[in-house]
Amino acid sequence: MLKKRLIPCLFLKNGHLVRSEKFSYHQLLGDPIAQVERINSWSADELIYIDISNDDYYDLRRDDKKTKSMGNIYDIIERVSKTCFIPLTFGGNIKTIEDIKERLRRGADKVVINTIAFENTDFIGESAKVFGRQCIVVGIDVKINSKKEYEVYVGHGKISTGLHPVVWAREVEKRGAGEIFLNSIDRDGTAKGYDITLIKMIVDSVSIPVIACGGVGIFEHFIDGIKEGGVSAVSAGNIFNFTENSIIQAKKTLKNAGIDIRPIIKLVNHG
Amino acid sequence: MIAIIDYGLGNLTSVKNALDFLGIESQITNDIQKIQKADKIILPGVGAFGYGMENLKKLDLIEVLNKEVIENKKPFLGICLGMQLICKKSYEEGVFEGLGWIDAQVVRFSLEGEKLLVPHVGWNEVRCNLSSPILTGGNKEQTFYFVHSYYVDIKDKSVVVGWCDYGSSFPAIIQKENIFAVQFHPEKSQTEGLEILRKFSTL
Numbered sequence: 001m002l003k004k005r006l007i008p009c010l011f012l013k014n015g016h017l018v019r020s021e022k023f024s025y026h027q028l029l030g031d032p033i034a035q036v037e038r039i040n041s042w043s044a045d046e047l048i049y050i051d052i053s054n055d056d057y058y059d060l061r062r063d064d065k066k067t068k069s070m071g072n073i074y075d076i077i078e079r080v081s082k083t084c085f086i087p088l089t090f091g092g093n094i095k096t097i098e099d100i101k102e103r104l105r106r107g108a109d110k111v112v113i114n115t116i117a118f119e120n121t122d123f124i125g126e127s128a129k130v131f132g133r134q135c136i137v138v139g140i141d142v143k144i145n146s147k148k149e150y151e152v153y154v155g156h157g158k159i160s161t162g163l164h165p166v167v168w169a170r171e172v173e174k175r176g177a178g179e180i181f182l183n184s185i186d187r188d189g190t191a192k193g194y195d196i197t198l199i200k201m202i203v204d205s206v207s208i209p210v211i212a213c214g215g216v217g218i219f220e221h222f223i224d225g226i227k228e229g230g231v232s233a234v235s236a237g238n239i240f241n242f243t244e245n246s247i248i249q250a251k252k253t254l255k256n257a258g259i260d261i262r263p264i265i266k267l268v269n270h271g
Numbered sequence: 272m273i274a275i276i277d278y279g280l281g282n283l284t285s286v287k288n289a290l291d292f293l294g295i296e297s298q299i300t301n302d303i304q305k306i307q308k309a310d311k312i313i314l315p316g317v318g319a320f321g322y323g324m325e326n327l328k329k330l331d332l333i334e335v336l337n338k339e340v341i342e343n344k345k346p347f348l349g350i351c352l353g354m355q356l357i358c359k360k361s362y363e364e365g366v367f368e369g370l371g372w373i374d375a376q377v378v379r380f381s382l383e384g385e386k387l388l389v390p391h392v393g394w395n396e397v398r399c400n401l402s403s404p405i406l407t408g409g410n411k412e413q414t415f416y417f418v419h420s421y422y423v424d425i426k427d428k429s430v431v432v433g434w435c436d437y438g439s440s441f442p443a444i445i446q447k448e449n450i451f452a453v454q455f456h457p458e459k460s461q462t463e464g465l466e467i468l469r470k471f472s473t474l
Contacts, residue, residue, distance in 0.1 A: 002387075002437060003394045003414070043461075045394055045416075082288050087416055087459050107284040109317075109459065132318035132352075134390045134418040178390055178418075209388050232388060262394045262414055265462055 003262045004226050005045040005233035006250055008240040009213055010035060012051045012076065012092070019238050020052070021189030023141070023157030029241055036080050043264040044086060044247050048181065048211075048235060049076070050112065050139075051092030052156050074106050081107025091139055091181070100127055104135070112181050114139035115154040118161055118168075121175060128176030137211070138177040140165055142198055143185040150198060157185045165198065166205045173206045180206065181235070184214035189238060191217025199229035211235050219253035226259055273297040273472065274309035276336075278326040281316035281352060289458035289465055295472040303335045311346040311474070312339060314353035315458075317418070320361040320377060323352050324369060333370065341372065344449045346474040348405075354445070354452035355423060363421050372450055375425035380438060387438050390420040395435050397443040397455070403432040405451055405470045406444070413463045415443070415455035422454065449474075 010032060011020045017035055018026040029035075036047065051073045073090065081088055090103050091112025100111050111131075117124050117138050128136045142165045145151040152163040161168070169180055182202055184195040192215050199212045209232035212225045216236035225234040240246045247264075254261045275286050275297055283299045290297040297313075298305060306312065314336075316323055327333050340347045349357050358369045361377035369377070380389050394414050399406045413433075422441040425431060433444030435454070443454045451471060457464035 001396065002391065002417075005393050081284060083292070085285075085289055085292070085459060085461050085465060087418070087456070104282050105284060107282070107288060109282050109285060109456075129319070130322075133420065134317060134392065179392060207388055208390070209392050232393065 001260050003045075003260050004231075004254070005211075006222065006247065006254065006261065007046045007048055007211060007233050007235040008044050008247070009048040009050060009235045009237045010241075011237055012049055012053065012073070014053045015072070015076070017241070018052070019189065019241060023185045023188055025189070026052070032076055033079050035241070036084055043251060043262065045262055046087040046089065046233070047080070047084065048089045048091065048112065049073075049080075051090070053093065074102065077103060077106040077108050089137060091137070097127060097130055100131060100135075104131065110135050110137050110178070112137045112139040114141065115156075115159070117172060117177075118152070118154045118163075121171065124172055124175040124177055128178070133176050133178040136177055137179045137181050138172040139181045139183065140168060140172070140202070141183045141185055142195075150201075153185060166201055169202045169206050173208050177208060179209045179211060179232075181211045181213060187215030190215055191238070193217065193221040194225045194229060194234075196224055196228045199225060199231060203230040209233060213237070219250045222250055222254055223257045223259065226254070227257070272309050273311045273313055274306045275299045275313045275315060276306070276332065276353075277301045278316070278323065278330055278332060280318040280323050280326060283315055285456070285458045286313060286315045286350065289468055290472070293465060293469050293472070295468070301330045301332060303331065306332070306335050306339060309339075309345070311348070311471070312336070313348045313350065313471075314356065315350040316352035316356070318352055320352065320355055320363040320369070320421070321365060321367045323356050324367055327356070327370075336370065340450060346471065347450050348468075348471050349450075349452035350458070351419060351454060351456060354454050355421060357450065357452060358423055358425075361421070373423070373425065373430065373445065373447060373452075374427060375423045375442075377421050378424045379421050390418055391422075391437045392418045394460075395437065395455075397433040397435045399444065400432040403444070403446050403451075404474060405446070405467050406432060407470065409463065409466060415453075415457065415460040415464055417443075417455045419454060423452075
């Protein structure tokens with residue numbers, strides 16, 4: 001049986017790991033590499049990194065702090081891929097085919113594209129043609145707008161698109177997305193649980209795997225995402241950053257709920 | 272030295288990283304002389320079949336692969352698309368001729384009405400025949416990471432040494448003499464995946 005996947009999502013800003021809340025507040029957490037080395041030995045099924053650095057933004061406050069910047073995203077990909085033998089997905093600031101190529105060359109397995117997919121819808125198909133569908137995960141960030149309707153936002157939650165998430169999900173599937181990474185802006189960092197209504201709506205409207213993110217505060221929320229939302233994979237950020245042995249605990253919770261999940265494996269050092 | 276064939280498709284770095292981690296000497300290359308000198312060959316790859324064959328042709332790699340693997344019997348490991356390329360034919364976005372080392376065709380999962388999603392992405396169990404040298408000593412049931420929409424439909428079931436279920440059973444691992452091939456990604460399947468690469472390196 002194909003197992004449900006548990007996927008930590010790490011948000012990066014200017015080389016630092018951050019905790020995100022409603023896409024607007026970001027708390028610095030430190031070294032993204034140390035975190036991944038813990039996660040690997042804890043049996044995560046995959047790993048997603050989303051780089052939310054703005055090109056025109058530079059966090060000057062960090063210069064006098066203890067946390068050293070890890071430099072650019074490519075250094076991080078290279079470092080992580082040398083020790084982490086699970087699928088690695090990188091998203092953020094992808095604008096060209098060359099951007100994808102470079103991430104893969106450094107050790108990424110898949111990429112998440114988001115804003116560019118909306119700005120240039122052909123980019124989804126073009127990239128899927130070059131790298132294969134399985135490589136192209138389309139990120140869909142959803143917020144409940146002023147009319148109390150679900151709407152897709154791009155530009156890290158800042159730009160309204162006028163698109164309903166179901167319409168957009170079907171479009172990205174048709175154009176060649178291999179998976180959908182669905183995040184709820186309203187739930188991000190709130191620990192209130194997934195937006196199951198949204199998730200179920202998307203799962204029911206496409207036939208590619210959906211990864212749910214946004215809102216997990218307790219491990220039981222993962223069960224809701226799988227059982228009620230019907231997703232192929234559950235993802236979260238903060239719970240993995242703040243809870244010790246979080247992957248092991250999350251997997252135990254899922255297993256006890258009768259969900260078929262990959263057993264916890266200790267990584268043996270063959271070297 | 273293991274030659275990891277660079278034909279412009281797929282994530283070669285992952286395979287190289289896994290071999291480095293295991294302390295196995297390897298080189299990412301499409302240089303014919305280097306491939307001739309290598310003890311073993313890995314053909315990795317993700318992406319479309321047609322592109323894959325086209326690139327192998329463009330880089331003049333077909334002749335050297337045939338010579339080293341079929342005539343000189345060098346141990347060969349095909350990974351994912353690399354497994355599919357050694358088949359006779361593929362029906363991925365058209366009809367394409369493959370390397371033809373295995374009498375099989377590459378077809379899409381047809382899962383209509385079964386509520387199964389394509390691509391087949393994630394960790395799935397493989398029922399392993401432990402008599403194969405790349406599986407010996409392991410568990411009968413192992414879990415590997417898959418990501419593909421097409422699978423190898425094979426006539427001669429005796430070359431299948433690992434079966435996986437997705438809708439129906441499909442070959443996850445095949446072995447025909449010195450030719451090994453896996454549909455999943457051993458380089459992305461942690462301990463059990465790395466073990467396959469390690470055993471392959473000792474052949």
